[in-house]
Each structure stands twice: as structure tokens, then as C-alpha cells.
Amino acid sequence: MSNQLLAGKRGIIFGALDPQSIAWKVAEHCVEQGAKITLTNAPVALRFGQLDELASQLGAEVIACDATSLEDLENLLDKSMDILGGKLDFILHSIGMSVNVRKKKEYTDLNHDWMQKTFDVSAISFHKLMQVAHKKEVMNEWGSILALTYIAAQRTFPDYSEMAESKALLESFARSFGYHWALKNKVRVNTISQSPTMTTAGKGVKGFTDFFDYADKMSPLGNASADDCARYCVSLFSDFTRMVTMQNLMHDGGFSSMGMNPAVLER
């Protein structure tokens, strides 16, 4: 059901790869709520993913952008404003990739060149995006910028490896740049800390299925789904959350506040 919460708003959604992607659901919900969007992903993901399907379903255009490239980001922002007919009201950064996790390196034996790449893709890209957007003045007043993160930034989840540090960096960029955006034109910047979700990035983490079940049992409301996350994103892009900024917002069915849940022991 649509309340047209985003009627008249324009935005960019990064990171929809396939129908499991959290960003895929966010794009669907944003358009259902009246927004006009452009979709973007890395060139390699456009070759292997299914983004064109989503684009034709939503009547949205796709613009290739490696989020680590300042040149690509500039091109994406310029083209999006041309296509959408004006400045932007919201941006979703939904990007994560760890080279060491992909290559199954143990945390005590990481390759630090790969770690730099992981940080660049998963966290520094968020700063790059905000810096290019800030210089180009692409955001309307009271706009909203969001990135997706995970609780491993605060607590230890051994198999999450160097992604934990990536997320800590990402969340810190949201706080630090959130200050500058608020002063510039009242734009808010937040991160959503999402439950484990069955996606390509999620399933790349060792033992993910068991961990997904554990988190589901530990959380009194169960794991938040990608659709739930998309609805939360819509609320944070809407005018009902204008004064929320520089926050890491837990979206996890209560997981982060639990100490022990008897349901886990019963299992």
C-alpha cells in the first residue's frame, strides 16, 4: 500500500544486484511511495547482475559507477540530476565487499593490500560520494543520505573479519560528514544497522546460515527482512524524520539489546 511518502522526491540507489539485494527492495519501495530514482552499480555488477530487470520494472535509468572512482561519482550525480530533472532529496549507499573474506583468509593472517581495497569499496566510497555531492551542491534542503551497516562495528563477530572495521569507519564517516551536511543545507546523514539478511554479500560470510538462525532466535521480533529495511529507509528519506541525523540506527528486531534469550538455549 502506498502513502506517497516520497511523492515529488528524487534519489539515487546504489547496490541493487539481484532481487535478494536490500537495495533492490529499497528501490521498489521508494518508487511505490512516489519517488523518482536512478539505479547504479559497479560496471562488473551490471554485466553479471540483474539490474536491467529492476530498471524496466520501475521505469528507472541505470548509470554505471564504481563507487571508489571520483570521476564515476561525478558523472553519476550529473546524469542523475539531468534525468530526474533537478537536485536530489535522498541517496542510499548499499555497498559492501571484502577481498579477504572472499579469499577466505583468517583474521589473524589478512592481506593488508586487500584490506585497503575492502575499506575503499565498503567505507571510503561513502566519504567520496558525500564529498563529490557536497562540492557539487547536488542535495536539496532537508535531504537524507543513508548507508547500511552491521553491529560487528561495535561487537565482535569473528567471521565478519575486516568488514567489522569497514563498518566502524563507515559509521564514523556518517557522523563526521553529517555535521558538515547539516550546516550546509540541513541534509541528514545516518547509517542503518541491519539484521543478517540472505543476500549475495551476506552469504559470503562463513557460517552465515547458522548465524542467521542464531540472530533470528536471539531477536525477540526475529530478524528484520530486506523488505522491513526498505520500509525503514523510506521513513528516513521522508519528511517525517527531518531531525534525525548523525545516528547509527539499529534495525534488528531487538538483537542489539539482548543479553541472553532462552529461545536460543531451547534450540
Ligand SMILES: NC(=O)c1ccc[n+]([C@@H]2O[C@H](COP(=O)([O-])OP(=O)(O)OC[C@H]3O[C@@H](n4cnc5c(N)ncnc54)[C@H](O)[C@@H]3O)[C@@H](O)[C@H]2O)c1
Ligand atoms: N546481508 C546482510 O546480512 C547485511 C547485514 C547488515 C548490513 N548489510 C549491508 O547492506 C549493504 C548491501 O548488501 P546486501 O546484503 O544487499 O548484498 P548485495 O551483495 O546484494 O549488495 C552489495 C552491493 O555492493 C555492490 N558493490 C561492490 N563493489 C562496488 C563498487 N566498487 N562500486 C559500486 N558498488 C559496488 C555490489 O555490486 C552489490 O550490488 C552492504 O553495505 C552490506 O554490508 C548487509
